[in-house]
Amino acid sequence: MNQLSQTRLIGTHPEVVRRAVEFASLLAADGIELLVVEGGRPWQEQAADYAKGRNVAGQVVDESEVVTWALPGYSWHQYFVAFDACPLDANGQPIWDITNPAWQKMFALYEKAGLFCGKDFVSPSGKPEPDEDHFQPEEILRSPSDVIRQTFQNGGVAAVWSLLNLQPFQWEVT
Ligand SMILES: [Zn+2]
Secondary structure, eight states: OOOHHHTTTTTOOOHHHHHHHHHHHHHHHHHHHHHEEEEOOHHHHHHHHHHTBBBBTTTTTTGGOOOOOTTTTSEEEGTOOOEEEEEOOOOBBBBBOOHHHHHHHHHHGGGGGGGGGGGBBBEEEEOOOOOTTOOOOOOSSSSOOOHHHHHHHHHHHHHHHHHHHHOOOOOOOO
């Protein structure tokens, strides 16, 4: 995993970092370099991100500007157990076209690293809300619950990590 990606994962849960590194290794074996775009995202940053493309009432006014579906506290980024990542092209530039073969490789490999991909996110009402560059541990709730938010209010990120009790993911040794 490249230096910039490692820097962006500072503060992220060690087990999530471990899985991100494994994901990068699996991709590297296929000649694809992974770039971590973002790791943890503090509460206020999520609020600022949520405001993009929306008016003050929270309604979407410009869908092309929307970067997240999650209010602060409703994304695992706020608890430092998620990261966003994309593949890099041969010139080291991010690839954002998810029909690119490098993205198809990403989609084929994330489960082997113990991850869930946000491409499969759906709203509580069942509406697809894909977020293809988003990855989080496979075994936790798709989105943080009220219990998680309450735990955070009382004890911060450390208390949430303790509650999640993430165990080392056992990947296949090849
Ligand atoms: Zn994300």
